[in-house]
Amino acid sequence: MTTSDAKKYSQIVEACDIERVFLASNVLPSAADAFSAQVNSVEEAIKTGDIVIDTNVLLIPYGTGSASLMDIIAIYKRLKTEKRIFLPAQVAREFIKNRPNKIAELQQALLDKVSRIATIDKFSFPIMEDIDEYKKLNELIEKVKSIKKEIAKENSELISKINSWEWSDPVNSLYKDVFTRELIIETDGENNDVLEELLRRQHLSIPPGYKDSGKDDLGVGDFLIWKTIIKLGMENKKDIIFVSGDEKADWQHRAGGNGFLPRFELLDEYRRASEGKAFYIIQLSKLLELLRAKQDSVNEIKQEESRIQESNTAEVNCPFCEHKVTSRLGDQPGHSAHPICPNCGQRFHLHRTREGVTIHKPFEKAEKASSLKMESVTCPVCANVNNTKLHADAGSTVDCECNACGLSFPVHRLHDGGVRVSMYGQNLK
16 A cells, blocks of 8 residues: 555544544434334235345255255245346456355265265174175175165265356356346446545444454455445335345344344435435345245245354354353354454454364464464554554464554565555565
8 A cells, every 4th residue: 555545544533533433423314204114014015116136145955955946946946037136347257256155065075975875894703604684784795885886976976967067057057148238337437546444344343344444455345235225225115125144244233142233323324325225135035925936935045044143153152251251253264364352352263174263362372372463563454553463483373453543464484574554465665
């Protein structure tokens, strides 16, 4: 980031600090209109409202049966005929990116199930060799081994068949027939303007997307989807139902660990953009239920939604104060998260391994291996100087959170003992 860019960002931060004082007025510019706004039930909105599909919803059928998939496609086709289903371009891009992971998960699940088929060696007790029951038992053991080999062979052929799908698996192929070019909606605006608005909203914790600000792309995905929703509202002036399995606190108000209402900021922003219409968030199973899909399909989708929610959630005890903390965590080995304990305010690390979720304090592992060194590093966005501890060994990395703008960025130890900070996949001196 250039000096001028850093200066510009500092100006944004300074303006946001002033704006924060009057934030309630800014997110609800007309208190009277917001107070008196009428929001129909989702059962009413579903009759004529537009439908926008999220990435996680497109991926659900990879975990369900073909009957449910066909019911979903039938619903989508009906909505397409009525010209009221849309796919944000960001969702299409995220689906293309994540689809191979779902195929890989499918293959790994097949391999794991077959590997868990247990077999034992034949018994070897010479004293029983003339007993018919002993002979029969060993024959059955050999049959089990033979059957496992046959299963492994068929499983290998099945995986080869999956590989032959390439980019034409059953789910993706059906989607291509439904989500044709006119249904995929691009957002408006120059990248720099979008980034400036994203940073402003994140600094002020205006939904959606500020929960993902620590990602390499600053969590721009949710914001781009929201901009698409706003664009559709401005053009069509209709209620919009966003079909999503995402229940993060920067999209929905939460109770009992679940989302139950869209954030009031989103509701009012959409109302203003669409001239009085309403914004809703529901899960895929609810959409199918409202549009009278087969009950078996609704039930299967509900089960898959619950499985996904459970697999992407970790409930752990804070390593500092033992307070129970619930955090979103990817369901694949290698995924990590950095939750902050709501009780003591300390940040700690979670890692998903094949054996389960591991928890450790920042630098906990590094302290066991070798000494830590305090380093002064410059935030690549706002140019603020921060102090952070970093492992002394070359190649070590630690996340540093800027105490001025809140950005999380990696700091790397170089072979010459110096350090380097990174952002957006670029190396910054």
